[in-house]
Amino acid sequence: MDMQATKKKVGLKEKYAHMTRGLGWETTYQPMNKVFPYAEFEGIKIHDWDKWEDPFRLTMDAYWKYQAEKERKLYAVLDAFAQNNGHLGVTDARYINALKLFLTGISPLEYVAHRGFAAAGRNFPGVGPRVACLMQSLDEVRHAQTQIHALSNYNKHYNGFHDFKHMIERVWYLSVPKSFFDDAFSAGPFEWMIAIGFSFEYVLTNLLFVPFMSGAAYNGDMGTVTVGFSAQSDEARHMTLGLECIKFMLEQDPDNLPIVQKWIDKWAWRGTRVLTLVGMMMDYMLPKRVMSWKEAWEIYFEQNGGALFNDLARYGIKVPECLSQTAIDKEHISHQAWATFYQYGGASDFHTWMPTDEEMDWLSAKYPNTFDKYYRARFTHWRDEAEKGKRFYNGTLPMLCQVCQIPMLFTEPSDPTQICYRESEYQGEKYHTCSDGCKHIFDDEPEKYIQAWLPVHQIYQGNCFNEGVDPTAPGFDPLAEVLKWYHVEHGRDNLDFEGSEDQKNFAAWRGLATKNV
Amino acid sequence: MSTVFIAFQANEESRPIVEAVLADNPHAVLHESPAMVKIDAEGKLVIKRESIEERLGRDFDLQELQINLITISGHLDEDDDEFTLAWKN
Numbered sequence: 001m002d003m004q005a006t007k008k009k010v011g012l013k014e015k016y017a018h019m020t021r022g023l024g025w026e027t028t029y030q031p032m033n034k035v036f037p038y039a040e041f042e043g044i045k046i047h048d049w050d051k052w053e054d055p056f057r058l059t060m061d062a063y064w065k066y067q068a069e070k071e072r073k074l075y076a077v078l079d080a081f082a083q084n085n086g087h088l089g090v091t092d093a094r095y096i097n098a099l100k101l102f103l104t105g106i107s108p109l110e111y112v113a114h115r116g117f118a119a120a121g122r123n124f125p126g127v128g129p130r131v132a133c134l135m136q137s138l139d140e141v142r143h144a145q146t147q148i149h150a151l152s153n154y155n156k157h158y159n160g161f162h163d164f165k166h167m168i169e170r171v172w173y174l175s176v177p178k179s180f181f182d183d184a185f186s187a188g189p190f191e192w193m194i195a196i197g198f199s200f201e202y203v204l205t206n207l208l209f210v211p212f213m214s215g216a217a218y219n220g221d222m223g224t225v226t227v228g229f230s231a232q233s234d235e236a237r238h239m240t241l242g243l244e245c246i247k248f249m250l251e252q253d254p255d256n257l258p259i260v261q262k263w264i265d266k267w268a269w270r271g272t273r274v275l276t277l278v279g280m281m282m283d284y285m286l287p288k289r290v291m292s293w294k295e296a297w298e299i300y301f302e303q304n305g306g307a308l309f310n311d312l313a314r315y316g317i318k319v320p321e322c323l324s325q326t327a328i329d330k331e332h333i334s335h336q337a338w339a340t341f342y343q344y345g346g347a348s349d350f351h352t353w354m355p356t357d358e359e360m361d362w363l364s365a366k367y368p369n370t371f372d373k374y375y376r377a378r379f380t381h382w383r384d385e386a387e388k389g390k391r392f393y394n395g396t397l398p399m400l401c402q403v404c405q406i407p408m409l410f411t412e413p414s415d416p417t418q419i420c421y422r423e424s425e426y427q428g429e430k431y432h433t434c435s436d437g438c439k440h441i442f443d444d445e446p447e448k449y450i451q452a453w454l455p456v457h458q459i460y461q462g463n464c465f466n467e468g469v470d471p472t473a474p475g476f477d478p479l480a481e482v483l484k485w486y487h488v489e490h491g492r493d494n495l496d497f498e499g500s501e502d503q504k505n506f507a508a509w510r511g512l513a514t515k516n517v
Numbered sequence: 518m519s520t521v522f523i524a525f526q527a528n529e530e531s532r533p534i535v536e537a538v539l540a541d542n543p544h545a546v547l548h549e550s551p552a553m554v555k556i557d558a559e560g561k562l563v564i565k566r567e568s569i570e571e572r573l574g575r576d577f578d579l580q581e582l583q584i585n586l587i588t589i590s591g592h593l594d595e596d597d598d599e600f601t602l603a604w605k606n
Contacts, residue, residue: 011596011597012580012595012596012597013596055592055593055594055595056580056583056593056595057595057596058580058583062580066580066581066583066584069584070583070584073584205588206588209587209588210524210553210587210588213552213553214550214551214552214553217550217551217552217553218551225552229526229552229553229587232586232587232588233526233583233584233585233586233587235588236583236586236587236588236589237583239588239589240589240593243592290550290551303520304520304522304590306519307519307520307521307590307591307604308590310519310604311519311592311604311605314605
């Protein structure tokens with residue numbers, strides 16, 4: 001159906017002025033700085049909020065109209081997908097595990113983003129950013145809802161989709177994305193905008209949605225593609241908001257530059273670490289690959305981010321200091337992360353596997369400098385062991401980074417055979433981080449990061465068992481008890497893909513769909 | 518000079534928009550992926566309402582671009598007639 005373009009009574013710029021600035025007022029019962037107490041406490045100086053303009057010039061009336069149209073299109077696809085048993089059209093049931101990671105690790109963050117932008121909108125005194133934050137807040141709750149709806153189709157048929165809301169608060173690897181957003185939300189409104197609005201949305205969101213959703217398209221999952229792209233259509237607005245926010249801060253007062261630069265350095269690194277999970281999905285969890293993590297990184301971070309930072313150089317902004325390390329890491333992190341998930345496949349809410357020979361050839365073609373040299377032999381060994389009935393599961397618990405909360409799985413920038421860790425001391429206690437980037441962040445705000453809820457520490461402290469469980473009882477099995485507390489059903493939701501209920505059901509149902517029985 | 522880009526969902530609504538963009542920006546390069554079309558352009562990319570209306574055969578509001586938009590790169594400026602992406606360096 002064609003949209004109806006209505007004849008305008010006022011132009012876009014004029015309408016935007018009326019529907020944003022025209023709706024603001026100066027408070028009189030209380031002084032403005034008491035109504036907006038968080039606007040000043042981070043040290044950012046703003047002299048004229050009216051200098052902020054949304055270049056999309058979107059107003060709430062137009063917003064509702066276009067969002068409604070997006071929803072209609074999206075739900076038509078989702079209905080068709082469900083009615084046609086679209087789940088049986090995906091390349092291979094291994095693919096579905098990428099969706100489990102998405103639902104448990106990403107969708108709950110959309111909800112936190114919804115709350116965070118609502119708070120930012122409340123805390124900014126300027127009308128332009130308040131309206132833009134309100135729209136983004138509504139977008140984010142829409143993303144959470146549409147992702148949950150789309151993936152509920154999979155929950156009817158496959159394991160691991162059953163309790164994402166419970167898991168985000170508890171499961172070890174989900175603390176990585178959760179703590180990222182908690183870190184941003186517990187900062188002030190300006191840092192939130194740099195963390196989520198700029199670093200995550202502008203610099204990194206393309207890496208999450210564009211290659212991953214193209215990956216879903218390559219793998220026959222039209223429902224998820226449509227959800228992803230529908231969400232991404234809002235991201236263009238979010239990216240613009242993030243970029244405008246940076247420019248606005250830098251133009252308002254020269255004293256803002258060092259604060260903004262510090263946040264850019266911090267959140268570029270934090271975001272890069274979180275995206276390790278996406279790199280692993282792209283290189284290992286999509287049966288039909290769209291591009292390698294390294295290629296996506298080069299297009300969307302190095303080239304596109306490079307253009308952005310060239311542009312911001314006129315304000316005195318420098319490229320994030322982590323760039324030299326990420327240039328090395330892009331060759332390694334996806335392999336190191338998948339190796340870790342494979343080993344800890346007994347403690348995750350999705351299935352893991354080792355790549356086939358053909359897939360390993362693809363990996364060595366995409367990673368000519370690293371895959372054969374550092375990873376292939378280990379992966380081949382694990383696969384051979386599994387074929388002999390000795391599938392390797394690591395029974396210990398890994399040390400976690402105090403900042404990014406990722407297990408210590410990354411290697412030294414100068415030596416890919418040596419695990420990297422850094423140590424800091426604060427108030428007589430030792431704290432460990434995975435990298436110079438995370439150590440730097442810790443050392444800058446230790447009083448914040450010592451409060452981190454680290455899943456492994458919590459397990460050792462006995463805080464991750466159901467009530468009434470006695471860790472001193474004979475035959476106590478800590479992993480089994482932790483899984484119960486996670487709501488992960490052992491032997492069903494976890495372990496190797498080979499032999500899983502998902503694998504058997506998918507094969508049986510796909511057989512039914514193509515034969516008469 | 519840096520590259521700006523815009524990407525749309527690959528569908529019937531985007532087709533005339535993409536045609537208009539390519540016609541108005543001879544330096545632009547089209548990349549087609551599954552479900553997505555991405556247009557890269559050195560420095561600047563301008564999307565014109567009139568060009569889309571000619572191909573669509575009806576009135577078009579540039580804000581309708583939002584419906585099938587996937588992502589953009591570059592500074593944006595939008596008014597009633599043009600949607601412009603550019604880097605300022």
